[in-house]
Amino acid sequence: EAAVTQSPRSKVAVTGGKVTLSCHQTNNHDYMYWYRQDTGHGLRLIHYSYVADSTEKGDIPDGYKASRPSQENFSLILELASLSQTAVYFCASSDSSQNTLYFGAGTRLSVL
């Protein structure tokens, strides 16, 4: 079964530290996305990618970098984590022919 796997599932980070969230998909999808979920804001797009070795900015890219080294893998990098980046992060993939997002289980990040 096609799947999107995120790691870690939860993480506690210190302010100013570096955090890397990883995402792996077996859907053979071209598109991958990083969203964050905050109470009162729904899901907001951080970065996305439609091909390996290329990433695009979403609506809220500040403070985040993304990396797509292969079709299957998409990472979100917080170089200097801040308190405001405490949230749940979702990775998703999609096939342009289906227009449907497949989400990972999410990563709960707490920055202290």
Next chain:
Amino acid sequence: AQSVDQPDAHVTLYEGASLELRCSYSYSAAPYLFWYVQYPGQSLQFLLKYITGDAVVKGTKGFEAEFRKSNSSFNLKKSPAHWSDSAKYFCALENTGYQNFYFGKGTSLTVIP
């Protein structure tokens, strides 16, 4: 600019009642519209989508949604509601041709047994 509005943050009803969750959108072109559901402690799951064609689209778990171009709405419906429908529901719009998806803030639905 595109946007999705879900005006009701919370909806509560009794099991057996009909449910309707509201969604309105703003988009300059023909929209692709979606509903996703998030059960407590879980990730988001696809429910249904409207791309073109019939205004009423049916999805999983007995849900359907009606696309109304006249008032830019895409409301989610189900009758009767079941306690297991308690979850958070998100309406989304695709930036057509760009594969970008924009989500509303979600509606938390509580169905009382």
